[in-house]
Amino acid sequence: KLNCRACNSDQLELVLSLGLSPLANNLLSDNNSKYEKYPLEIMRCNIKDCFNVQLSVTVPPDEMFKNYLYVSSTTEAFRNHFTELAKKLKKEFKLNKNSMVVDIGSNDGIFLEPLKNLEINSLGVEPAINVAKIANNKKLETINDYFDKKVVEKITKKYGNADLVTAFNVFAHSDKLKEIAEDTSMLLKKDGCFIFEIQYFIDTLKDLTFDNIYHEHTNYWTLISLMKFFENLPLKIYKVEKIDTHGGSLRVYCSNNKNKKLDGSVNKIINEEKKFGVLDYKTYIDFAKKVKDTKSKSVSRLVELNKANKNIVGYGAPAKSTTVLNYFGLDSNIIKYTIDDSPLKQNKYIPGTGIEIVDKNSLDAKSIDNVVVMAWNYFDLIVEQNKEKFSNSDFIPLK
Numbered sequence: 001k002l003n004c005r006a007c008n009s010d011q012l013e014l015v016l017s018l019g020l021s022p023l024a025n026n027l028l029s030d031n032n033s034k035y036e037k038y039p040l041e042i043m044r045c046n047i048k049d050c051f052n053v054q055l056s057v058t059v060p061p062d063e064m065f066k067n068y069l070y071v072s073s074t075t076e077a078f079r080n081h082f083t084e085l086a087k088k089l090k091k092e093f094k095l096n097k098n099s100m101v102v103d104i105g106s107n108d109g110i111f112l113e114p115l116k117n118l119e120i121n122s123l124g125v126e127p128a129i130n131v132a133k134i135a136n137n138k139k140l141e142t143i144n145d146y147f148d149k150k151v152v153e154k155i156t157k158k159y160g161n162a163d164l165v166t167a168f169n170v171f172a173h174s175d176k177l178k179e180i181a182e183d184t185s186m187l188l189k190k191d192g193c194f195i196f197e198i199q200y201f202i203d204t205l206k207d208l209t210f211d212n213i214y215h216e217h218t219n220y221w222t223l224i225s226l227m228k229f230f231e232n233l234p235l236k237i238y239k240v241e242k243i244d245t246h247g248g249s250l251r252v253y254c255s256n257n258k259n260k261k262l263d264g265s266v267n268k269i270i271n272e273e274k275k276f277g278v279l280d281y282k283t284y285i286d287f288a289k290k291v292k293d294t295k296s297k298s299v300s301r302l303v304e305l306n307k308a309n310k311n312i313v314g315y316g317a318p319a320k321s322t323t324v325l326n327y328f329g330l331d332s333n334i335i336k337y338t339i340d341d342s343p344l345k346q347n348k349y350i351p352g353t354g355i356e357i358v359d360k361n362s363l364d365a366k367s368i369d370n371v372v373v374m375a376w377n378y379f380d381l382i383v384e385q386n387k388e389k390f391s392n393s394d395f396i397p398l399k
Contacts, residue, residue, distance in 0.1 A: 004045035005177060005219060006052035006229040013281065015053060016210065016288040017041035018327045022351035023059065024214035024319035035351045038215055040323065044284055045225070051278060052225035053201055059215045077378070078110060081245055082168075086114035089164065093193065095120045099163045102155060102187060104147045104180070105170030107131055109140030116140060123159065125151055147180060152187045161189040167196040169249075177219065178233065185234040185256055194235055194254040202276060203248025205283065210291045210327075211320035211376075211399070212247060222278050223269045226252065239263035247377050298399045299328050302372070306334050311368050314338030314398070315382055316375030317345050317357045324374070324398055326352040335372060339363075365389045372398050 003010050020037040028035060038057055045052040089095060097119050103111050106124025108131050115122040124142035126132040132144035145151050155162070165184045171177065184194045199212050201220040213220070223240055230237050238260045239253040250269075277283035305312055314321070317340040325331070332354040339360045340346060346359045371386070371393045373379050383395045 002043065002056060004047065004050060004052050005054050006225050007045060007047055007050045009045055009047045009050065011046040012043040012054075012056075013046055014056075015042045015044050015284040016213070016291060018210070018213060018323060021214070021326045022322060024216060024322040026351060027317070027345060027348035027357065028351050029348060031349050031354055031356070033349075037326075037352065040213065040215065040327075042213060042220060044281070046281075047228075048279075050225055050228040051222065052228065053220040053222075053284075055213075055215065055218050057215075058218050075378075077381070078245070081243075082111045083114040086111065086118055086120075089195070090118050090120060093164060095163065097121065100159055100161075101164045101166065102162045104165065104167040104184075106135060106140075106142055109135035109138055109142060111166065111168065112140040112142070113138070121159075123155065147183065148176075149179070149183050149186070152183045155187060161192065162187050163189055163192055165192070165194045167194075169197060169199065169245075171196040171198050171219075171221075177229070181230070181233045181235055188256040190256060192256045194256070195251065196254075197243065197245065197249050197251045200242070200248045200250045202273060202278065205276075205287050207247060208287070208290055208294055208399070209247045210287075210294075211324045214319050214323045216319065221250070222273050223250065223252075223266070224273050224278060226250075227266075227270070230254065234258070236260055237266060240265045240269050242269070294399050295328055299330065301396075302330065302334050305370055310370055312336065312370045312372060313368055314355065314372045314374050315386070315395075316340055316373060316378070317342075317348075317350055318375045320376075321374035321398070322350055322352070325350060325355065331355065338374060360386070360389065366392055368393045371395045374398050 002012055004012060018040040021040040022035045022037050038059055041056045042053050043056050099120055101115055101120055101122040103122060103124045106112055106126045109124055112122045112124050124135055124140060125147045126142050126144060127146045129144055132142045135142040143151060165187055198221050201222050204212055227237060235254040235256060236258050237252055238255050241251040243249050243251050302312060312335050314335045317338050335355055337356045337358050340357045345357045348357050349355060368390055371390055373382050373395055376397045379397055
């Protein structure tokens with residue numbers, strides 16, 4: 001029986017089903033590799049003051065995270081994001097060489113590096129063996145494990161309690177969110193702060209970014225559902241900021257001190273969510289209808305181009321492309337291959353599609369008529385950086 005991860009109610013209703021889909025970041029080493037497909041659908045809790053949105057089916061974490069092909073530092077925009085954030089937090093929390101910051105799901109050390117450059121002690125916790133190794137090779141100390149009580153005890157024994165714990169785009173990725181919050185509270189100093197960034201479900205609803213739905217993301221947060229979730233936990237949400245990563249995200253500040261004064265941003269965003277219609281089931285039904293319409297328009301356009309004997313290739317192989325291509329039913333008969341700048345992804349295949357991921361330096365770009373940009377959030381950047389190479393091509397977004 002499925003229960004709400006925020007309030008434990010069993011009153012869940014379907015929002016959107018994207019059918020059966022493979023795991024988004026588990027690219028195939030060859031086109032004949034075996035892979036599993038799982039139902040990809042989101043449900044909404046019907047309890048007043050909660051309205052949490054979550055997957056109906058969760059996948060064992062080891063299948064998704066033990067060997068991980070997403071490396072944060074390949075994107076310049078992301079590196080800049082974390083460099084600026086490190087400076088901001090240093091100032092805001094008066095961090096110095098005596099401070100300790102622990103980053104959960106630290107990937108290849110994208111946030112640890114700017115902290116180190118600012119001479120702030122930091123430590124990463126990262127479950128993916130290959131990615132943790134990249135960080136440690138860069139002398140960015142990273143514990144290769146899932147963040148849990150055992151790891152917290154190990155950290156506090158060696159370093160004491162942390163001033164700051166951070167988690168960027170990982171607080172939607174676990175089925176054990178209550179444990180993560182409790183363990184974080186245990187790791188923090190009495191007045192310590194937990195800061196996390198999550199994709200903001202309001203932006204998904206507004207901008208139809210349904211391709212941000214995949215099995216790694218067990219939860220799709222609004223501030224209202226987050227407030228409900230933290231209600232009975234030792235941490236208190238006291239401030240929120242909207243940021244533009246991943247097509248729209250929230251940066252949430254939680255204090256280990258339950259008496260911390262509430263910033264005006266919290267009620268401001270809650271009121272905006274209510275005004276948007278987050279309490280109304282019709283908002284979600286309208287979203288599902290628009291997603292279905294998007295599918296029929298996008299597929300028709302690509303099928304027409306294919307019938308006209310136009311060469312179509314993709315650009316980018318982000319996790320979101322697995323969701324869209326499988327939901328749209330597109331394969332290598334329509335999109336010959338896709339280009340990706342990450343060497344970790346090159347010469348692999350997007351599961352369920354037969355579409356190979358290639359290095360752009362190995363192609364004759366002049367013969368390509370259409371470039372379908374899978375990484376839509378970098379559409380302008382991708383066009384800008386590649387328009388000379390693909391001088392005869394039209395760049396079009398996948399959806």
